[in-house]
Amino acid sequence: MMINNEIFGKLIFDYIWSRNEEILFNGKKEDIVLLVAGDEDGKFEEGQYEAYKILKSEWNGIQEKVLSPILKYYKDRREELGYNVQQNAKYPDIQTVNELLNYITLVGIKVPYAGIYGGRSIGLSFDCFWDEENGLGIRLNDESVIEVGFQDIAI
Secondary structure (H helix, E strand, O other): OEEEEOOOEEEEEOOOEEEEEEEEEOOEEEEEEEEEOOOOOOOOOHHHHHHHHHHHHOHHHHHHHHHHHHHHHHHHHHHHOOOOOOOOOOOOOOOOHHHHOOOEEEEEEEEOOOOOOOOOEEEEEEEEOOOOOOOEEEEEEOOEEEEEEOHHHHO
């Protein structure tokens, strides 16, 4: 089933609504999947519309907001695994957000049901060089990072 939603655009339903789109992430064009939680009837919650519209309007600032928490997560993970002492090619010594951008690729944006985390919720999914199996996920609530972890937290 396919719909053309005035806010989300053309979506296809396959247990979740989705569409492919191209988006700029820190100056680089990325092909991503937009996922929107919803039933087969194609009706979405007002909070989902609000979260997505604000994400789009504040996208440049949000991109900057997510990088420092990702870098902190990476450094913590690297230390937890002992790669700050013993070198590992998959976990290089990344010190800046500019360096970090060479190791992550935005692959998805998820708009969950409204209010699931108490505010405007959005999930961002990334592929990352250091953990190809689990990837990287960010959960935003009211445009602030509330959790960084494996990709599944963004879904």
